[in-house]
Amino acid sequence: MNIEPIARIYTDFPDKFGIPRQSGLVDGLIGKIVFEKKYKSVDAIRQLENFSHLWLIWEFTKSKVKPDKFVATVHPPKLGGDVKVGVFASRSPFRPNSLGLSCVKIEKIDIESEKAPIIYVSGVDILSETPIYDIKPYIPYADCHVDAKEGYTAITKHAEIEVDFPSDLLEKIKKDKQEAVLGVLKQDPRAAYNKKPDYIYGMAFEEYDIRFKAENGKLIVVDVCYRNEKNYKNVK
């Protein structure tokens, strides 16, 4: 079946590294959903403002598996190097059809500006400029299962790490983005099987490059620079 983008989402992640592994983990991460010309209609989202959350079905554009190659298992990044689970028992990006599913919170719906409708959502876990194939309201009676078993994600959900972000470096970042950056780092962007000692990691976030190292079980930010490439559209 051929599917076509109905919208694109703009976020503070120009690169994959650092994106939280599920939606809702970092509240401060905002995404801006802008519809494609053909679907740009205020009518198409009528009554969406009465819901609080929505589903996005989108495309993993940078984690493609080779066509005609089926890899049945994946390594969830937080489970350590040896544990493999089935691809259909995971939300890994490396899957037969590159479809992502995220539940995000509706923050604001703009129905007046030139590009309206624009939906601002929080808790995003999506690369900037990602094509969106569907938007559906979150319906509590069908979607909210308080008794659901969490499988191996029980181990990984509280995987927060201490972050040391010197205040002179943090102040380089716009005030309204500081909390989100801290939230992203607390999720520990490093995969469990890719923890290099004495290595300076670089995470692109909005217009910044956040450089950090890991020491004694915490992350230490060592520099914040402006990124050179400005050829991406982040959320404004």
Next chain:
Amino acid sequence: MNIEPIARIYTDFPDKFGIPRQSGLVDGLIGKIVFEKKYKSVDAIRQLENFSHLWLIWEFTKSKVKPDKFVATVHPPKLGGDVKVGVFASRSPFRPNSLGLSCVKIEKIDIESEKAPIIYVSGVDILSETPIYDIKPYIPYADCHVDAKEGYTAITKHAEIEVDFPSDLLEKIKKDKQEAVLGVLKQDPRAAYNKKPDYIYGMAFEEYDIRFKAENGKLIVVDVCYRNEKNYKNVK
């Protein structure tokens, strides 16, 4: 983007009429997920047994909108004839990309029979033989939002109707399917804008044709026949 089926689901619904409007509304409705040859791998569902619920992304095969025609609003069937909501504020099948999203409960996973793996799920709201494009575990910390606002679905979630199913007719149906049939009828398969008085409705369910009418605010089953066409695969 081109996507291809990874599996098909077999349910007791050979036709659209009667399918509950969301997943989870009728527990007794079982679906049997059988993988396509290319994706038939017990490894691919490793650790899925430790979750209780899963997401299915599937195709609305019988509710296509015309290509290049975008219809921005829909009539939710339970809201009465006059209320229109945006297609992206609804889970209507009539949407730009014909993608359905259902959360179902895992009942049993067969990893031993010839066609294994087969996943048996309950609470289905899907037509039999529907192509499945993705299977993902339900992850409570990301998917379960107990504070979510339910929008107009607050009005429709308890839309149960009284059902009068004479016992001699009910006994014509296999014992293990009786509760599911009652559950489906209680959801009132009729759309709010399509309630014809003195009309005998026919609902295909498994190998039966359930005929009913509506009178004084309840549904009365008037006949149960075997369906003539047997050219569909229902869940066994």
